Amino acid sequence: MSVTTAPEASGSARREAWAQRGRGVVGLVRRVPFTATVVLAMVVLGIVTGAFWSPLADGANAIDLAYGPPALLTGHVWTLVTGALLAGHPALYVLTLGLFALAVGWTEVRCGTRRTALVTVAFQFAAVLLTVALVLALATTPWVWAGGLAGSLDTGFSAGMFAALAMVSATLHAPWRLRLRLVLVGVALVGLLFLGGLADVEHCLALVLALPLASRLAGPTAAPAPATMHAGRREWRLVAAVGLVVIAAIRVVTLVVPVIGPLGDTASDSSVVETVISVVISLLLAEGLRRGRRPAWAVSLVLGAFYALLGLVVIAAVVWGHVTGQMDQVELAGLAVFVPNAVLWTALLVWLLVGRSAFAVPSRRTLRRRGARGPAADPKAARLALHVHGGSTISWMTTWPENRYLATADGIVAYRVHAGVAVALGDPVVEPARLGDALTDFRALAERSGWVPCLFSTTPALADAARAQGWRALQVAEDTLIDLDSLEFKGKAWQAVRSAFNRADKSGIEHHMVHLGEEPRALVAQVRAISEEWVGDKGLPEMGFTLGGVEEALDSEVRTGLAIDAEGTVHGVTSWLPVYGPDREIVGWTLDVMRRKNEGFRAVVEYLIASACLTFQAEGARVVSLSGAPLARSDRDPEGAEPVLDRVLDQLGALLEPYYGFRSLHQFKAKFRPRHEPMYLVYRDEGDLPRVGIGIGRAYLPDAGVRELVALTRSEAT
Template identity: 35%
Template sequence: MRRALPRLARNSLRYPLSLALAAAAVGAGVARAAWASEAELAGVHFSFLSWILLIVAVGVAERSVSSRWAFSVGASATAAGVVAAWGLLSAAAAFGEPMSQEALRYQAWTPSVTSAALLMAVSSRLRPATRWTLRWIVGTGVVVLLLMSGHASDVARMFAVLASAVAATIGRPARPGTDWRPSVQTRWRSAVASALVVVASGLALGSVVPNATGVLAWAGAVIDPIVAPVASALLVVSAVLIMRGRILGIVVGGVALVGVAVVSAVELIVRPIVDGGIVWQGLTGAETEWQVILLLSGGLPALAALILALGARKVIRQPAPVASAADRQRLHEALKASGDSTFAHMATWAGNSLWFGEDGSAIAYRVRDGIAFTVGDPISEGPRLALRAFAEFCESRGWTPVFYSVHDEAASALHEDGWARIPVGTDAVIDVEGFTLSGRRRQDLRTAVNRADREGLSAVWTSYADSAPAVRAQVDALCSAWADGKRLPEMGFTLGGLAELTDPDVRLMLAIGADGRVQVVTSWLPLRRDGRIVGWTLDVMRRDRRAMPGAMEFTIVSAVRQASEDGLQTIGLSGTPLAPHEGRQSGWLARRMSQMLEPSYGFASLERFKAKFGARHEPLWMSYPQPLQLPRIGPALLRTYAPTLRLTQVLRALRAAA
């Protein structure tokens, strides 16, 4: 506690504007509560929620840039918005415009004016995807309040947001990735979702917002108070589904919008015309203006329904295409040219979809719950263009692109474009030329090799098809027994099994005893460059329970020696999921997943095992557009690795780990 308080005080001093604003808000609230019966506070209307939002917005701005920047941008944008709103409304009111006269009855500033301006300004300092999301939220909120309330502060808020978007760019460069624009499909999804949220807000707030005089207030008032909350909830749910590209959102939103549009049109347009309440009187006169506003109010839900109809085909998430024979042939050509990354050959595995760039680059991926996970790095000479093109392809089909288990080159390129990233493991690579069994650290390897010589254990470099039928039967039995002994199902995606080692391009290094019994099975995936094999990477590792101690070490040493005889430069021990990067601490999520999965998959013990060979460790990353998407990405990734995983199995694994 003694250390925590000084630390809290030091951190609090980093937010002087927020602290001053909070003190002022508390003081105003106390004053209003104490003297409300004697005197009403003039000017600023005290609203608890709006002041909380303003304090949070100021704090975010101070943390993102600086207190001086937050004050200057917030003050200038707010002043510009209030002056512009007052000038425009006063001019319109002078000509007798009734809505402007009504709007001027209310104050031109509320705390949310400055809050919206600051949040819009802060968005220029965020990553591209997060920037787009925040601007969509702020913009939709501004439109909702403008159409709903129609007060002077709502007009000021709109102008303040526009002014802050300009003021935020003065004096400080924006975050990287400013040229990365959302796709047409993403913009359509945002537009359709905004239209649904606007109408939903009108239904939900029409009867609770005091003195609402906006166009949307009329539409909200004519819907039955019992039906309005249900329709509003359906529209919000539809907006969320549409942002994820779900066709159910189109269906539910369409039905709800048509119902609201019909009721609004009948109550605000058809019935007044039939009853004589709307009569055309030319283009002048206050009565005519109110009638036009009434027509707009009744037609607003219909306009939202039209936007939904126009964008329906563009917002629906597309299914992942199945790789054709022509795709696989094209992939093999790409692998021959530049398939020397760790996970390159895994692109050939069943279950992967394939994407090809105009330059011949290739990316294998799997789509789960709207998330497209790549199988490692792009198979390309220049990954930067392939990364961007694939991301645009995913967005056009309604998926969130996630580049999984990529190395520093791809992760850094995406990071420069404003993507978020987290470590997901390490890739162990052995330099064949410098590999040796001498030294204290290689004692275990020397012991394993010497014991193998004494016990007659031999290393056999072969393929599954070239192996004798008796050997293949033992390989099958050994792999099946390993999978049957786990609490959780066997993983796939970037972890191979029996089906993958039967590939004729995959080599096996087997450890076979003097009695002909297969004690160890390892499979090795080819790495190619310019049409020739330049290395191998380890995939499957299976060991018989009765195998000689050190049999696995002996088998891998034999594979390294085979690579040396073939003149290869490197041999990879593949990636180790959830292994921490050098000099970094594992995050809480990685530690928790490692704790849960260790009893079944042994990732931590695998990392310790690989350390025996003196391999260098290359970081593996997962790059994704924005941090807000991580809660969706995690479960989808787990289901990509283990599609048959059930909740009961996870709970049992958690209890065992605890």
């Protein structure tokens, strides 16, 4: 019998970890053989030719390796292959290899190896050959830029990469298909206008060839394309905002790194101060456009019209100079920067005009003025809707005063706004057949107001209705349900609960189910003291949103379970929210507040919950919900909707566990052998997730200051 020492075990673990990583790499290579082969060929050829450590342009054999008009006119056809596998400068190799591996590898996974290889190679060759033909044709004109390109060489597989990305865009669903295509066109167009190298012309031609054929190139992997490409309010706003950010970035780049573009030297004659002021204005307008603000739209429209008109005047002056032969009288200084900027502003102007309905959000002052004139949010409307339609196990939380309300055709949506995110609480309170309509109304309200919409802790029915409209859904919690019809605390599995009953009897503690608002002040004061003692131990403010407190327990329709001894001392408290079915029928109760005195007997909470279940069972209720512990669940989302957000929520749950005990609470509820139903976060798409996370965090901790949150993260790190 041998004994493995600790160092040997540690070394064995490291070897096994390396072996697993190796198997992971091999598995990845097997999934993308074309991409892996090209990347390997790039590395090998870079080493053999010395391009890894010496710029290709400095070598005498550049014309033998790089493609371009000089090489092809000389008959060096093989440069179409060698040039594609090289980078012009050692510093570009990391970028070249990385972009190709990510872009083409992703395409290969989605579209298959044969299709990806054929499209990437064919369109690379086609774009290069067409670029050479176009440049040689333009070089016969007086255009200095074209004459310079006629003597240039180029390297890289980027044209084929652009074509591959154009193809893979056809496999994406809205809105990512439109977004990817706009990014590709934007990058290619900006490169052509401001840089104007051979590669920039190749990129544009590759997209001109590949984008119209993208669905056919993708074949069976293409996603169903809509009859018409329709952009929602959010897309109009996002594209306009990004356009302004690009314009601001170009101002900085032309100031710092001027180049010789198609229209000449792009060196800016603006000062640093002028550039900073321009960039700040552009970024402020971009933020306003992203939120759909009407004032930002109007200012951007004026600026776009100004640049477009001025651009027409400049172009007319240049044409007049050519026609009359008086070009020496036309001032061309700054033309290489101004004309491309005018083109971008004109494109933005057209976009703003066509999508003007997406930018109808008034200024904040106007919104506040309207809010002051309009009716205040009325929880009574939510209460009435629940009485009529019924709701989920957390729907009573829609009556809490912190909520805002959207009235739908026959119901209501309760939501809160934090960090520009409209977070709806649970399902809309409507007839089940109208869930889709309520979702549409809520999304329209959020986009009109410049908010990011999401719904938190929804039922599977709402998640299904949302997916049918193109939303995404991710499980974020589990509802823990106890069916009361056949509940009996008998058998070994319920030993802990029976022990709690026995301990209560020995201590002279009785269970009282009351309406807390009707109880004497002295008793309510004890309940408040227990709650404040619990909150004071946390080091953070009391959480809200889906977690109520004593104030919510004072509601006339909420019931409170109290564990009281013979001397009138309260040892523990639970509060129960009504779960309504249609026509005012209460079908169950949901646990909200669950707290005990620190010096009381530890099983008092088990006693309170079990006693409440028996009380509600005797009254004819069908189900008790122990509610869903936020950021806690027993397993992963089976659909794997968004693994990145999955990990973020797990980390947030772990961070808050020492303070609020969500996961411990989830494990505690398992004592009552509940069944679980998933609760979902519903959101528009992955682009919203960073802001949605912030919005939900602020909804739970609206009063937490920066100092408290920093203290939380520091203490968790230690």
